Every structure is written in structure tokens, then in C-alpha cells.
Amino acid sequence: MSTPSRRAPKKIYFGPPPGVAPGEWFSGHAELYAANVHRFSGQGISGSDREGVDSIVASGGYAADRDEGDVVIYTAMGGDPDKQRHITKDQELTGRNAGLVLNEREGLPIRFVRGLDIRSGKARGGYQYAGLYLVEEHWSCRTERGHLMWQFRLVRDEGEVVADDVAVEADDDMTDLERATARYITAQRRVRNTRASRKVKSIYGNVCQICRVPVVVDAGGVPYSEGAHIQALGEPHRGPDVVSNILCLCPNCHVRFDNGALLITDDLKVVDGFTHELIGNLNVRYNQHRIGIDFLRQHRSRWADRSQGL
Amino acid sequence: MSTPSRRAPKKIYFGPPPGVAPGEWFSGHAELYAANVHRFSGQGISGSDREGVDSIVASGGYAADRDEGDVVIYTAMGGDPDKQRHITKDQELTGRNAGLVLNEREGLPIRFVRGLDIRSGKARGGYQYAGLYLVEEHWSCRTERGHLMWQFRLVRDEGEVVADDVAVEADDDMTDLERATARYITAQRRVRNTRASRKVKSIYGNVCQICRVPVVVDAGGVPYSEGAHIQALGEPHRGPDVVSNILCLCPNCHVRFDNGALLITDDLKVVDGFTHELIGNLNVRYNQHRIGIDFLRQHRSRWADRSQGL
Numbered sequence: 225m226s227t228p229s230r231r232a233p234k235k236i237y238f239g240p241p242p243g244v245a246p247g248e249w250f251s252g253h254a255e256l257y258a259a260n261v262h263r264f265s266g267q268g269i270s271g272s273d274r275e276g277v278d279s280i281v282a283s284g285g286y287a288a289d290r291d292e293g294d295v296v297i298y299t300a301m302g303g304d305p306d307k308q309r310h311i312t313k314d315q316e317l318t319g320r321n322a323g324l325v326l327n328e329r330e331g332l333p334i335r336f337v338r339g340l341d342i343r344s345g346k347a348r349g350g351y352q353y354a355g356l357y358l359v360e361e362h363w364s365c366r367t368e369r370g371h372l373m374w375q376f377r378l379v380r381d382e383g384e385v386v387a388d389d390v391a392v393e394a395d396d397d398m399t400d401l402e403r404a405t406a407r408y409i410t411a412q413r414r415v416r417n418t419r420a421s422r423k424v425k426s427i428y429g430n431v432c433q434i435c436r437v438p439v440v441v442d443a444g445g446v447p448y449s450e451g452a453h454i455q456a457l458g459e460p461h462r463g464p465d466v467v468s469n470i471l472c473l474c475p476n477c478h479v480r481f482d483n484g485a486l487l488i489t490d491d492l493k494v495v496d497g498f499t500h501e502l503i504g505n506l507n508v509r510y511n512q513h514r515i516g517i518d519f520l521r522q523h524r525s526r527w528a529d530r531s532q533g534l
Numbered sequence: 535m536s537t538p539s540r541r542a543p544k545k546i547y548f549g550p551p552p553g554v555a556p557g558e559w560f561s562g563h564a565e566l567y568a569a570n571v572h573r574f575s576g577q578g579i580s581g582s583d584r585e586g587v588d589s590i591v592a593s594g595g596y597a598a599d600r601d602e603g604d605v606v607i608y609t610a611m612g613g614d615p616d617k618q619r620h621i622t623k624d625q626e627l628t629g630r631n632a633g634l635v636l637n638e639r640e641g642l643p644i645r646f647v648r649g650l651d652i653r654s655g656k657a658r659g660g661y662q663y664a665g666l667y668l669v670e671e672h673w674s675c676r677t678e679r680g681h682l683m684w685q686f687r688l689v690r691d692e693g694e695v696v697a698d699d700v701a702v703e704a705d706d707d708m709t710d711l712e713r714a715t716a717r718y719i720t721a722q723r724r725v726r727n728t729r730a731s732r733k734v735k736s737i738y739g740n741v742c743q744i745c746r747v748p749v750v751v752d753a754g755g756v757p758y759s760e761g762a763h764i765q766a767l768g769e770p771h772r773g774p775d776v777v778s779n780i781l782c783l784c785p786n787c788h789v790r791f792d793n794g795a796l797l798i799t800d801d802l803k804v805v806d807g808f809t810h811e812l813i814g815n816l817n818v819r820y821n822q823h824r825i826g827i828d829f830l831r832q833h834r835s836r837w838a839d840r841s842q843g844l
Contacts, residue, residue: 329751329756330727330732330735331725386728387772390767390774391775392730392775392776393729393730393733406729407775408728409727409728409775410727411724411725411726412727413723414721415641416641416719416721417640417641417719417722418716418718419702419703420702420703420716423703440795441790441793441795443840450723451722457700457719462700463700464700465696465700465702466701466702467703474786475786475788475789476747476749476784476785479749479751480751483758
């Protein structure tokens with residue numbers, strides 16, 4: 225078997241590996257390379273900051289990683305992990321870590337491969353192609369020793385394919401693999417709806433609590449809004465689906481808030497996440513909507529890289 | 535078997551009928567009522583303009599209806615259909631038709647029931663519970679005879695459930711059915727990503743072609759944007775996934791455009807869909823992005839109720 229360094233790099237592509245079904249087993253990196261599952265990159269993560277990440281081979285590199293099957297909590301590269309796989313210095317959102325953020329923004333899918341029977345960072349049981357995963361969310365936090373750590377939630381999503389008889393942008397000199405990729409559709413963003421979020425949105429008549437600009441979508445003047453969970457739903461945050469954990473936001477402010485570009489202080493001031501500049505007061509109808517300060521703190525702690533001093 | 539009018543109305547609820555699996559067969563309306571699949575409403579559609587629609591029993595009422603299994607094109611109520619099931623007057627977006635728009639805005643799921651072996655508007659083969667469907671889109675068009683018709687695309691989506699150990703807003707006096715509904719999560723909005731939409735977004739550096747306000751989401755100042763298909767992807771529009779059919783928009787303008795609250799004229803002026811007031815010129819980098827006028831016309835024709843004279 226050839227070593228990774230002898231394999232020529234292949235061009236990046238996003239989407240399912242042709243002819244490989246989720247669950248298929250591979251003995252090693254050479255076979256994953258041959259089947260177009262994982263292009264050579266010399267590491268478990270393939271891609272770049274400008275292109276995004278097209279595949280990951282997970283082999284338990286970090287203590288904070290969690291694999292729950294269809295949901296994976298994946299720790300960023302770097303931070304010099306020790307033998308117990310704990311990071312020993314701050315991680316940075318650069319290189320392929322920044323690539324994973326691009327995956328989230330653009331809905332780029334990752335071919336996810338699981339190392340089996342991992343001992344001392346080696347997959348003794350070979351590898352299994354698990355399917356396509358989307359980056360649903362990323363965040364930063366401080367480890368117990370105080371180092372900055374970035375993490376990503378990957379969620380399985382096989383996407384869909386444009387119907388064969390619908391025109392798709394294609395060049396004459398595309399390979400079969402590129403043509404297949406061009407027909408491939410993923411979810412770039414998914415807004416969730418719950419009973420509690422409907423309640424909060426109705427309190428504000430669907431007008432954003434941050435910018436207060438109604439996104440009018442029908443003749444009657446009714447705006448469109450989204451319920452934003454402050455402490456996020458889902459792993460690993462597991463925020464509750466209750467009125468005190470939800471804001472009524474317009475889609476633009478929702479995207480900003482979910483990405484930590486907007487943070488909210490304990491006294492309900494909205495600030496720019498990066499400059500800490502005051503943007504304004506959160507609009508709150510106190511008699512109907514009590515906001516949980518602990519949820520705001522959890523949201524800020526999810527952006528440990530920028531929330532210090534707030 | 536009792537007639538529908540003798541059954542007491544039940545309280546509206548959204549989500550899966552407890553104990554009923556997709557595919558289950560029912561002999562008639564009384565059984566659907568007893569199993570909490572379709573509350574009495576005297577018609578095939580249950581709900582209201584303020585609450586949304588919780589269930590539909592389809593029995594081929596309109597010639598323009600299409601049932602492709604997981605995707606259903608559903609024609610609005612009203613318009614006095616003739617014996618050939620063609621409407622004979624304009625339909626209105628009121629009552630339960632407006633309720634379906636609320637379903638779309640809020641991500642409220644519909645319990646969808648199929649009449650089997652339909653002849654002369656009667657389901658001779660009984661009924662099958664097909665599962666939960668979301669309203670993905672609605673539009674208006676002119677029939678061949680010139681009447682205004684409203685349609686909805688329903689897409690099957692079983693949703694997900696909040697984990698049992700995560701807190702959910704609940705009152706002590708809720709019924710079991712209401713408690714189950716409270717744990718139920720759906721997709722309120724889904725943004726699709728394709729190779730062509732990434733190309734268009736990169737042309738504009740992720741800055742909205744309509745409002746030109748960058749939705750900055752990271753420390754580097756990179757904005758978040760979405761690719762908006764002008765002639766929509768999917769049934770029945772089947773717009774192509776090509777650069778000339780895609781705009782780079784911020785989420786707020788995207789929601790407005792998809793709902794016909796913003797329309798674009800042949801000479802690339804953005805106007806308010808309801809008042810036809812000029813909002814501004816679409817920002818276009820002509821050397822890299824040629825926009826298809828036919829796609830803009832198709833988009834306007836999808837809002838036949840408001841696009842006349844543009």
C-alpha cells in the first residue's frame with residue numbers, strides 16, 4: 225500500500241462519492257482515495273479556507289469530540305492536543321477550520337468517514353463511509369484549562385438532486401464527477417418552528433426585537449419573522465424550547481445573532497459581537513415576555529472568542 | 535355511520551396523529567375523525583385563516599391539482615369549479631386559503647389524507663393517511679379562461695421531536711395530545727444551495743442585489759447571502775439552476791422576493807409587489823451576470839394577482 229504522500233492531490237468536489245453507499249467499508253486511506261471519498265490531504269480533513277471542507281476521516285483526535293451517529297460534535301484542528309487529547313493552547317479559526325465555517329454558510333456537504341476500533345488515534349478496524357453531513361452550527365468556548373476551542377455540529381443530510389430534465393449550469397469540459405456535483409442540492413439554512421417560537425412571534429406581531437424593521441410579505445401588511453433560540457436547541461447546548469429562551473427576529477438579525485455577530489448583554493443591550501459597539505436596546509414587552517438572563521449568558525459563552533468583558 | 539354534521543368539532547392541533555402511521559387506511563370521515571386525523575370541518579380542509587390548516591382530505595376537487603406522492607400541487611378552495619373541475623370565477627386568498635399561507639410562514643404541518651379510487655369527487659376506495667406535509671410555496675396564476683387561481687406546493691416532511699429530557703413550554707392542564715404537539719419541531723424555512731447559486735453569490739461578494747446591505751456574520755467582515763432562484767426550482771415551475779436565473783440576496787429581501795412582495799420589471803427595477811412603488815434599481819454586474827428576462831416574467835406571472843401592468 226502506498227503512503228499518503230505518494231498520492232497525487234485530486235480536485236475538490238462536494239457531494240456523494242459516485243458508486244459508494246453510506247455504510248461501505250474501506251481498509252485504509254488508499255482505498256478511500258481511490259473511491260473518491262477522501263482526496264489526499266495528509267490529514268483527516270480535506271479542503272481549505274477558501275473552498276470549504278469536502279471530506280473528513282474521523283479518528284478520535286480530540287477528547288471533546290462526540291459521535292452520536294447522525295449528529296457529530298467535531299473539534300477544530302490545532303491547539304496541540306496532549307496524550308489525553310486535551311488541547312494545550314488556543315485554537316484558531318483559520319485554514320480548514322475556517323473552511324468548515326464556509327461549509328456552514330454555504331450548505332456545503334462533507335463526506336464523513338468513521339474510523340473503527342480507534343486506539344491511540346489509529347483506526348484498527350478500518351473505515352466506514354457514513355454519508356453526507358452538513359455543518360449546522362459552530363461556536364467557541366473555553367476549556368477547563370482556559371484554552372479557546374472551536375467546535376462544529378455536523379448533522380447527516382443526504383441532500384437532493386435536481387431533476388434530470390431541468391437545465392443545470394454545465395460546461396462542455398466537465399468530468400462526470402463534476403456533472404454529478406452540479407446537479408446536487410443541499411440545505412444552506414434551516415429555520416425551525418416550535419409551538420413556543422410561534423408564541424413569541426405573536427407577542428411582537430412578527431416585528432424584529434433588534435432592528436424593528438417589519439419584513440412585510442403579504443398584501444395585509446403582515447411581516448415574516450423567525451423564532452431565535454438564545455441557548456440553541458440541539459446538541460450540545462440543549463437549550464429549552466420555552467418562551468424565555470426565544471427572541472422574535474427578522475431573518476437578517478437571526479443570522480447575525482446565531483453567528484455571534486450580535487450579542488446581548490444582561491441588561492438587554494444589543495452590541496456588535498466584534499467591536500462591542502452599542503447597536504441599541506432589545507425591544508421587550510416585559511408583561512408578556514420575560515427573557516432568561518442565563519440563556520443570554522450561555523449564548524455569549526458560546527462566543528468565548530469575542531464576548532469577554534460583556 | 536353518522537354524517538359529518540353530527541360530529542362535534544375538536545380543538546385544532548398540529549402534528550402527527552397519535553398512534554396512526556403513514557399508510558394507514560380508513561373507511562371514511564367518521565374513522566378519520568375518531569383517530570384525530572381530520573377534525574370535523576364539513577369539508578376536505580380543516581382549519582382557519584388565523585390558526586392555519588391542520589389537515590386535508592384530498593379527493594380530486596380541481597383539475598389543476600397534482601399528486602406526485604411526496605409533492606402535491608394543491609389548488610385553493612372556491613372559484614366555483616364546473617363539472618370538469620375547472621374554476622369559473624376568481625379565487626380569493628381568504629379563509630382556509632389564507633390559513634395555508636400561514637402554514638407556509640410558520641412551518642405548520644398538515645396531516646394529509648388521500649382519497650383512493652376517486653370518481654365524481656367521491657373516494658370509493660376509502661382513505662389513506664399519507665403523513666405530514668409542509669406548505670413550501672404558494673402562488674397565483676391565470677387559468678386559460680382568465681380566472682385567478684391560487685395554488686400551494688405541499689411537500690412531505692415528518693419533522694422531528696424535541697428530546698424528552700429537554701424542557702418544553704407546557705401547562706399543567708394540557709391534554710396528552712397537546713403535550714405531544716408542544717414537543718414537535720418543523721422546518722419553517724429552508725434555503726437551498728446549489729453550485730450555480732454559489733457562483734452568483736461570489737460575483738456580488740455576498741452583498742444583496744436589492745438592498746445592498748451586507749449581513750456581516752464574521753470577524754473578517756464577510757457577509758451572509760442566499761441564492762434566490764427567479765423562476766423557482768421544483769414543481770410545477772421547474773426553473774433551471776443556472777446563473778441567469780439566480781439573484782444574490784440577503785435573507786430579508788429573499789423572503790420578500792419569494793413571496794412576491796418585491797417584483798422586478800424587465801428593465802431591472804425593483805418595485806413593491808402590492809403598491810408598484812419603485813424601490814430602486816437591481817444592482818447587476820453585467821459583465822459577469824446576465825439575468826434572464828423570461829425568468830423575471832415567469833416570476834411576475836406567479837403573482838398574477840398583483841403583477842398586472844408591470
